[in-house]
Amino acid sequence: MQPITSQVGVDFLRTEVETAGVFARIASEAQDPEKRARNLRNSRRGYNTLLHFVRTLVLTADEQAEMNLKISHLRRQLMNLGENV
Secondary structure (H helix, E strand, O other), X not given: OOOXXXXXXXXXXXXXXXXXXXXXXXXXXXXXXXXXXXXXXXXXXXHHHHHHHHOOEOOOXXXXXHHHHXXXXXXHHHHHOOOOO
């Protein structure tokens, strides 16, 4: 797969990590087990998507640092919810 170099790709990563984080937060606050499981699943799907696409984009050093920080934070959220990441 060829590297993707565009602002659109970086914006996609930013949106995906933010959305996955929202799902993780909702899962952590949910009282209903189905709601928790659904949002945890969605957050994990976003995390997996991030891991896939972050490797296909050519990022600047600042963008890479930003993504590493945000993905690490999301990973911690998922681990706190019991996910094996």
